[in-house]
Amino acid sequence: MFDTMTMTKVLGAFCGALLVYLLGAWVAETLYHTGGGHGDHAKAGYAIEVEVASTDDAAEEGPSLQELLASADLAKGAKVFGKCKACHKLEDGANATGPHLFSIVDRAVSAADGFGYSGALVAVADVWTAENLDGFLASPKGFAPGTKMGFSGLKKPADRANLIAYLQSQGG
Incomplete structure (x- = not known):
């Protein structure tokens, strides 16, 4: 097998390689040190300060929902409704994947007979007012968690207003 001298050489080579590795790691840390110790989770890079607009300012930037509804374009609303057609019908009582949207504006929430609602909607609103529809269409999961x-929502306020006006025109 191995004699004592061979075992000493193998052990010496292993210790030497470990020493070279540790010294290399120490040199690299010294040269490329980014700050902070082991417990400090500071990130390398530059902090860029950005002025954040308050939510009050953001709400006042664009026209109000009532102004958008007053100038709504029904043809554009019908085009936006194309995104809804896969799950919703406009005919009274014609539920599909989602409930029918006939006379949805100012209708009680979860009032479509024969459709099993999740219950999340009833918890946040009683009636589908234009304001409630606007909030729901902007972010369904944000408006009614659960x-x-x-659907991820309609980001443009004008699209939501056009759609609400279109749905209102389709009522009985």
């Missing part, structure tokens, strides 16, 4: 509606 809703079954998988």
